[in-house]
Amino acid sequence: MSGLSFRRLKALCWKETLQIFRDPSSILIAFVLPVLMLFIFGFGINLDVPRLRIGVLNQATGVEASGLDSAMQGSPSLDVRHYRSLEEMSTAMTNSEIRGFVVIPQDFSRRLSHPEDTAPVQVVADGSEPNTAQFVNATLNGVWQTWQLQNADDHGRVAKGQIGLEPRYWFNPSAESRNFLIPGSITVIMTVIGALLTSLVVAREWERGTMEALLASPVTRAELLLSKIIPYYVLGMVSLLLCVAASRWILNVPFRGSLAALCVVGTFFLLSVLGIGLAISTGTRNQFNAAQAALNAAFLPAMMLSGFIYEIASMPPFLRAVTRLIPARYFVSSIQTLFQAGTQWSLLMPDVFLLMLSSAFFLGLTAKLTRRRME
Amino acid sequence: MNFFLRIRALVLKELQALFGDPSSRALLMMPVLLQTLLFPFAATLDVTNASIAIYNRDLGVPSTELVQRFSNSSAFTQILNVRSQEEMAHAVETRTALLAVSIPEDFSRQLAEGKSAPVQVLLDGRRSNSAQIAFGYLQGIVDGYVKDRTSASGKLPPSTLITRYWFNENLIYRHFTLANLVAVITTIGALILTALSVAREREQGTFDQLMVSPLTPEMIMIGKAVPAIIVAFFQATIILSAAVFAYHVPFRGSLLLLYVAMFFYALSLVGVGLFISSLCSTQQQAFLGAFSFMMPAMMLSGFAAPVENMPRWLQIATWPNPVRHFVEIVKGVFLKDASAGRVFSLIVPLIVIGIGTLGMAALMFRRKAA
Numbered sequence: 123m124s125g126l127s128f129r130r131l132k133a134l135c136w137k138e139t140l141q142i143f144r145d146p147s148s149i150l151i152a153f154v155l156p157v158l159m160l161f162i163f164g165f166g167i168n169l170d171v172p173r174l175r176i177g178v179l180n181q182a183t184g185v186e187a188s189g190l191d192s193a194m195q196g197s198p199s200l201d202v203r204h205y206r207s208l209e210e211m212s213t214a215m216t217n218s219e220i221r222g223f224v225v226i227p228q229d230f231s232r233r234l235s236h237p238e239d240t241a242p243v244q245v246v247a248d249g250s251e252p253n254t255a256q257f258v259n260a261t262l263n264g265v266w267q268t269w270q271l272q273n274a275d276d277h278g279r280v281a282k283g284q285i286g287l288e289p290r291y292w293f294n295p296s297a298e299s300r301n302f303l304i305p306g307s308i309t310v311i312m313t314v315i316g317a318l319l320t321s322l323v324v325a326r327e328w329e330r331g332t333m334e335a336l337l338a339s340p341v342t343r344a345e346l347l348l349s350k351i352i353p354y355y356v357l358g359m360v361s362l363l364l365c366v367a368a369s370r371w372i373l374n375v376p377f378r379g380s381l382a383a384l385c386v387v388g389t390f391f392l393l394s395v396l397g398i399g400l401a402i403s404t405g406t407r408n409q410f411n412a413a414q415a416a417l418n419a420a421f422l423p424a425m426m427l428s429g430f431i432y433e434i435a436s437m438p439p440f441l442r443a444v445t446r447l448i449p450a451r452y453f454v455s456s457i458q459t460l461f462q463a464g465t466q467w468s469l470l471m472p473d474v475f476l477l478m479l480s481s482a483f484f485l486g487l488t489a490k491l492t493r494r495r496m497e
Numbered sequence: 498m499n500f501f502l503r504i505r506a507l508v509l510k511e512l513q514a515l516f517g518d519p520s521s522r523a524l525l526m527m528p529v530l531l532q533t534l535l536f537p538f539a540a541t542l543d544v545t546n547a548s549i550a551i552y553n554r555d556l557g558v559p560s561t562e563l564v565q566r567f568s569n570s571s572a573f574t575q576i577l578n579v580r581s582q583e584e585m586a587h588a589v590e591t592r593t594a595l596l597a598v599s600i601p602e603d604f605s606r607q608l609a610e611g612k613s614a615p616v617q618v619l620l621d622g623r624r625s626n627s628a629q630i631a632f633g634y635l636q637g638i639v640d641g642y643v644k645d646r647t648s649a650s651g652k653l654p655p656s657t658l659i660t661r662y663w664f665n666e667n668l669i670y671r672h673f674t675l676a677n678l679v680a681v682i683t684t685i686g687a688l689i690l691t692a693l694s695v696a697r698e699r700e701q702g703t704f705d706q707l708m709v710s711p712l713t714p715e716m717i718m719i720g721k722a723v724p725a726i727i728v729a730f731f732q733a734t735i736i737l738s739a740a741v742f743a744y745h746v747p748f749r750g751s752l753l754l755l756y757v758a759m760f761f762y763a764l765s766l767v768g769v770g771l772f773i774s775s776l777c778s779t780q781q782q783a784f785l786g787a788f789s790f791m792m793p794a795m796m797l798s799g800f801a802a803p804v805e806n807m808p809r810w811l812q813i814a815t816w817p818n819p820v821r822h823f824v825e826i827v828k829g830v831f832l833k834d835a836s837a838g839r840v841f842s843l844i845v846p847l848i849v850i851g852i853g854t855l856g857m858a859a860l861m862f863r864r865k866a867a
Contacts, residue, residue: 145779145781145782146782147777147779147781147782147785147786148785150785150786150789151785151788151789154789155789155792158789158793159792159793159796162793162796162797163796165807165808165811166793166796166797166802166807166811166815167796167801167802167806175805215663216829216833216834216835216836216839217839218825218829221805240657241657242657242658242659243657243658243659244659244661245658245659245660245661246660246661246662246663247660247661247662247663248662248663248664249662249663249664249665249666249668249832250664250665250672250673250676250828250832250833251673251803252542252543252665252668252669252670252673253542253626253630253802253803254803255662255665255668256630256633256668257629257633259633259660260632260633260636262658262660263636263640263658263660264636266658285563285608285613285614285615285616285639285642285643287615287616287618287632287635287636287639288615288616288617288618289618289620289632290617290618290619290620291619291620291622291628292586292589292590292619292620292621292622301622302622302623302624302626314788314792318784318785318788319785322780322781322784322785326779326780326781329700406520408520409693409697409780409781409784410521410693410694410697410780411520411521411524413689413693413780413784414524414528414689415524417528417685417689417788418524418527418528418531418532422528422532422536426535426536426539426540427535427539431540431542431801432539432540432541432542433541433542433544433547433624433627435544435545435546435547435548435595435627436541436542436543436544436545436546436547436627437538437539437541438538441535441538441539444535455592458623459623462622462623463590463623468591469590469591469592
């Protein structure tokens, strides 16, 4: 049966480590890319909208219409451009120059002052960017409501029965999308290191024939697997700490959890993705296929199905069930908790437990596949 | 004549390598099918099926009716009635509720007296985007309620805001996602395939054999480019068909324009792939290098979040990113029936990028051959 010789294990680990550092692409993936991605997620992906570009066509004359117009121009969330015709404005929207427009019709002031009449204002938003379109609608509604209250006030009419919703954010007071995207993006980065990098490793050994050389030696299955896992685990943990440090000190994303909790959570997640990567490479034996399999089986699910950008609750039931099988989901949840809520074990325990299970599963799978290949 | 015969031979060899091996075939088809089946359902920023906690201290009819309207909305399927401030906070903290609404005890009285009645809403900042959108829905429900109250009292509100959405009337997120998916799949296919295939030949030593043959570096590049473009077209067509026939995404523009744009896009990606692989000696390097380009490129392309949300300097810096232009083209052709003029103005950057990268790749290949 397979024993374990620490001498052999040490030698193998050293070999792996040398291979890692001699290949610039490992350094690229483990250190350069994560920092680059953090900057991109920090500055490039912004789901909060700074200033919405909208067009305004004011066909009315009269004080109230210009009042509404000024209210829109004065809003810090809107970047208003005026147009002279509907065609011009429509073309601007088709060409994505504006994300919405407002038409104040000619009879606006007249209908407004008539007590029995309602003055409609037309808003059109660009549905090809649904998220932004909803913000356009919400922002314009806000501006219009404030203007309405003001207008009623000025005319001596009391605004009857308005309900005002006052939002307060828990855990992320500034509501910057950055603070919730960055913890999630660290998950994607870890998946890349854990699964993508390692998926190539064993496959390459098979392709080059060095695996057979290893098999001919006294090296046991356990030593072989551990020698693959340990160096990449260390690499992954260093990268994780680097990412968290960069988020905290360069991007100023607050981290409220403890280092120990981060290491525990990180360990089990890394072991899971390492297991996935090694299982893929043992199964495919071919770098070309291993790379593509890793991309599709590890990376894309981590991007799409982990809850990092796209909310799991909004997915249909069968897909929600599928996400339970993806370790990235639990890591995203725990990392977001650590960053924004702190080390609350009541929140973390379920995720950590499931991560432990998944690491056992994937590493076990790899062990089983390796045995089959070796015999 | 020789020129074309030789390239044809290369292209056929390449296609055989790609499609001859069953596992390779599977890997070209399966991911595309998988992504087309799963991701349009996964990738939505809509909020449906969210849970909302309600702390209602008011006993009057208006608050009950308002709460009723909240629960009737399709966005909120789980309503939690909580009895205290702590319970409310706990629900948000444990992610049991996305947001919590706190209605004060004098709510109905304030409304009856014609005054403004404030309502506090607590949002989970860890999921801030969903929370903000859910808040927007709440706002809509409240507006509807206020409108109904005013019209019930026989009076019309002085003015109303009527909102319509062009290009995607019901804001069906799937339309947006599938249009983007065409771009994404084409990217992965063309880029990774090209980079990996050259690197693989290099690792196996067959690249040197190619170099000592009568083929020039340019011919080899064309020989690698053509199969990659074919595969990209093939994969994109699968998604396009799925989008139009299975998901009923309206296709309003010109198919011809889209394929022309796709050709130039695939070409620019092939250029990038060839350039990256010309710098690498192993498959690992080529794959990770191409990936290191692809990730930032996709993130900064407007596929997940709009380009205009980025700071100005970043918007300018991402001009050389071909993905960004193609995503805009695909959305324009699919949803907005973009004109030929508009599409061509977006193809120009792709051509520039393509010429640049292919030129650099040719340069690198020549240097390595010499």
